[in-house]
Amino acid sequence: MIETQAKPGRGESGSVPTVSYHEIRKRFGTFEALAGVSMEIYHGEVVCLIGPSGSGKSTLLRCTNGLETMDSGDIKLDGKSMPKDWNGMRGVRQRMGMVFQNFELFPHKTALGNVMAGPIGVLGKPRKEAEQRAMDLLRKVGLVDKAYSYPAQLSGGQQQRVAIARALAMDPEIMLFDEPTSALDPETIGEVLNVMKQLALEGMTMVVVTHEMAFARRVGNWIVVMDRGAIVEQGRPEQIFDAPAKDRTRDFFSHLGWSG
Amino acid sequence: MSYDWSVVWRHADLLWEGTKVTIFLAVTTMIIAVPGGIVLALMRLSGIRILAAASATFVEFFRNLPLILVIYTAYYILPVATGLRFSPIATAIVALSLNVSAYNGETFRAGIASIRKGQSEAGYALGMSRTRVMFEIVLPQAVRRVLPVLASTWVSLFKDTSLVSVISVGDLAFESMRVRSQTFRVLEMLTAMAVIYWLLGYPQAKLVDWINKRYRVNE
Numbered sequence: 305m306i307e308t309q310a311k312p313g314r315g316e317s318g319s320v321p322t323v324s325y326h327e328i329r330k331r332f333g334t335f336e337a338l339a340g341v342s343m344e345i346y347h348g349e350v351v352c353l354i355g356p357s358g359s360g361k362s363t364l365l366r367c368t369n370g371l372e373t374m375d376s377g378d379i380k381l382d383g384k385s386m387p388k389d390w391n392g393m394r395g396v397r398q399r400m401g402m403v404f405q406n407f408e409l410f411p412h413k414t415a416l417g418n419v420m421a422g423p424i425g426v427l428g429k430p431r432k433e434a435e436q437r438a439m440d441l442l443r444k445v446g447l448v449d450k451a452y453s454y455p456a457q458l459s460g461g462q463q464q465r466v467a468i469a470r471a472l473a474m475d476p477e478i479m480l481f482d483e484p485t486s487a488l489d490p491e492t493i494g495e496v497l498n499v500m501k502q503l504a505l506e507g508m509t510m511v512v513v514t515h516e517m518a519f520a521r522r523v524g525n526w527i528v529v530m531d532r533g534a535i536v537e538q539g540r541p542e543q544i545f546d547a548p549a550k551d552r553t554r555d556f557f558s559h560l561g562w563s564g
Numbered sequence: 565m566s567y568d569w570s571v572v573w574r575h576a577d578l579l580w581e582g583t584k585v586t587i588f589l590a591v592t593t594m595i596i597a598v599p600g601g602i603v604l605a606l607m608r609l610s611g612i613r614i615l616a617a618a619s620a621t622f623v624e625f626f627r628n629l630p631l632i633l634v635i636y637t638a639y640y641i642l643p644v645a646t647g648l649r650f651s652p653i654a655t656a657i658v659a660l661s662l663n664v665s666a667y668n669g670e671t672f673r674a675g676i677a678s679i680r681k682g683q684s685e686a687g688y689a690l691g692m693s694r695t696r697v698m699f700e701i702v703l704p705q706a707v708r709r710v711l712p713v714l715a716s717t718w719v720s721l722f723k724d725t726s727l728v729s730v731i732s733v734g735d736l737a738f739e740s741m742r743v744r745s746q747t748f749r750v751l752e753m754l755t756a757m758a759v760i761y762w763l764l765g766y767p768q769a770k771l772v773d774w775i776n777k778r779y780r781v782n783e
Contacts, residue, residue, distance in 0.1 A: 371685050390694075398691035408686035412704050422690035425700055474690060 314346055314526065320383045322347045322478060322509055323368060328377035330363055330533075337363045339533035340377070345478075345526075350510045352524035352541075354517070356556060360533040361513040365480050368511065369393075369400045398426060401471025405483040407463040409455040415442060415466045416451040422474045434473075441469040445499050461492025465499055472503075479503065481512040497523075517560060521545050529553045571749040572756040575739075582739030583760060585653070589725040589735060593660040594718060600661060601668020606698070608673050619669065626666035632727050635659040639731040656728035664721055671713045675706035711779050715772035722765060736760060 321344035330338040338360045345351050353361040366372035368379060370386070370393040379386045386396055409418050419438035423429040429437075442448045445465040447458075455463050464484055471479060481500065485493045497519050504510060504523050514520055520527055520541065527544040529536040529552070536552045537544065548554050572579070607619035626634065638659040643649045650658065679702045687697035729738035736757060744753040 369689060371688065394688075394691050394693065397689055400689075402686075402689035404682060404686060404689075406682055408682040410683065410686070410701055410705075412708065421687075421700070422692075425696055426691045470690070 314349070319346065321345055321380070322349075322382060323511075324380045324383075325364070325367075326378040326380070328364065328367060328379070329375045330360075330367065330372065331375055336533050338367070338374075338377075341530075341533070341535055343528060343535060343538065345509065345511060348507050348509055349526050350504045350512065350524045351526045351528060352520035353511065353513045353528050353530060354515070354520055354556075355530035355536070356559070359530040361530050362482050363533075364530070365482050365511060365513050368478075368480055369397050369402055371402075398474055399476055400478045400480055401468075401474055401476035402480045403464070403467050403471055403482065403484045405486050407455070407460070407467045407487070409463050409467055409470070411455050414452050414454055415447060415458065415469075418455070418466055419469045419473050422470065426474070438469070438473060441472050442466070444472075444502075445469045446495070459492055460488045461495045464488065464492075464496045468496075468499055468503075478509045478511065481510065481514070483513050483515065485514070485516055515560075517545070517557075529556065531556070567752060568749060569752055571743065571747050571752050575743045575747075578739045578743060579736065579756065579760065582734060582736035583764070585734050585739075586722070586725050586736040587764075589653070589656060589660065589728065589733070590718070590722045592657050593664055593721060593725075596657070596661040597664035597668050598714070600665030601670075601672045602703070604665060604669030605672035605676055608669065609676060623666045623669045626662045627670070629663075631659070631663050631724055632730060634663055635728055635731055638662075652728075652731050652733045655731060656725075656733045660721065660725065660728070663724075664717065667717055668714065671710050671717065672706060675710035675713075676702055678709055679705050708779050712772060712776045715768075715775050719765060719768050719772060722768065723761060726761075 323345040325341055325343050328338050328341045330336075341360065341364055353364065355361055363372055367374050381396060381399075387393055409415075410421065413421065416435065416438050419441055420431075420434045423434040423437065424431060439448060439451060442451050445468055447462055447465055447469070450458060450462060450466075455466070458466065468479075468484075484500070485496050488496065493516070497516065500510070500512070500519070501523050512520070512524065522541075524541050526538065527541050528538040529544060529548075529550070531552055536556075537548065537550045539549075543549075544553065545557075548557065604619045604623060607615040608623075610616060635656065638655045639652065642655075683701055683705065684697050687701045692700070725735055726737035729735055729741060732738065740753050740757040744750055747753070
């Protein structure tokens with residue numbers, strides 16, 4: 305069990321958030337996915353976005369690295385507005401790692417090839433150096449013996465751990481997790497969450513969209529509850545889970561069968 | 565009616581020459597039409613309107629014209645219209661390449677479209693450029709996925725090369741027909757021709773089945 309320590313700087317004046325969202329709006333046709341969301345993420349925090357399906361969590365996460373465009377609003381990175389053009393976004397993406405619900409490993413590359421794809425193809429690292437680093441990362445996620453396996457030969461949990469190593473290979477400042485365990489068999493969820501917990505302990509700034517309430521409570525240090533494209537409430541895990549301020553939050557937990 | 569099968573053996577050298585030309589035509593056409601098809605597909609999917617329209621026009625034009633008409637046109641009308649005169653075999657390759665490139669263009673387009681969006685997104689999330697995502701992530705998967713279709717196109721092409729005999733290219737069909745008209749041994753020569761095409765084509769069809777199994781996309 306990890307101490308949910310109070311992060312210095314949360315809400316204090318003077319500290320610049322690593323990422324700050326200002327009035328983000330996004331529509332898909334007539335569906336309002338994000339209805340003006342504002343929030344901050346500070347350095348070293350594990351921010352967990354929770355809430356029912358279709359509440360805008362994933363959309364907000366995908367706006368962060370420009371996989372989704374916003375209709376209006378502004379996202380600031382270290383206090384500076386993110387570029388709107390494609391090439392500028394490429395630079396931003398290189399500073400953020402992303403882990404997808406469906407892993408999205410490249411099926412024609414080995415685990416090692418997947419982890420090396422970014423350093424070689426984007427950073428232009430020499431193959432030998434990239435390979436060494438990739439092997440270190442695969443060791444870190446416990447899959448060094450699967451380096452030469454193809455994704456189809458790996459279990460879901462193993463694929464997701466390779467995907468985490470692939471994102472880490474770019475030495476990101478922030479890791480974005482989009483429901484990383486939702487497509488997994490129950491018995492492989494733990495191995496992925498353990499890797500994520502390890503990352504959190506090392507001080508990685510993480511934004512995690514998740515339905516794993518136990519993970520959010522124990523590893524997260526800032527919880528954001530979303531519903532219908534808006535933030536219902538946000539706060540420290542013990543407050544959100546033990547003493548939710550809003551009926552909507554209590555309602556959501558009761559639907560999960562979660563009693564705090 | 566009596567048969568004289570010796571006519572086949574007596575003209576074996578001509579049939580062999582024709583077979584070589586047939587293989588050469590099919591191989592050369594495919595070597596041109598695979599990159600050609602990829603270029604057409606990339607143009608179509610480029611998002612640049614004029615390129616997409618040019619590609620679509622090319623594909624729909626050559627895919628919907630009978631190949632024999634393209635061959636005749638390239639041989640009789642193009643030299644008059646443009647002043648350029650190619651050898652019959654070069655003309656044949658141009659006509660076949662136009663036709664097969666159009667088919668391959670549609671094949672690759674479907675293949676690229678079949679690779680799910682998340683794969684490109686995973687590339688973009690790493691900071692890759694559009695070009696790198698296309699050539700390192702999407703296209704290698706698309707090519708694998710359409711290999712069976714390309715293999716079928718190849719088998720069709722191999723037989724369709726016989727159409728170029730109408731412009732006196734000395735392929736297997738042309739040489740067989742020539743021997744036939746010189747010796748009046750119709751049945752013998754048609755049988756010989758059928759046997760050779762079949763013997764060359766059957767292993768290829770089997771190869772297609774094997775490719776289908778071997779390169780099935782595992783995800």
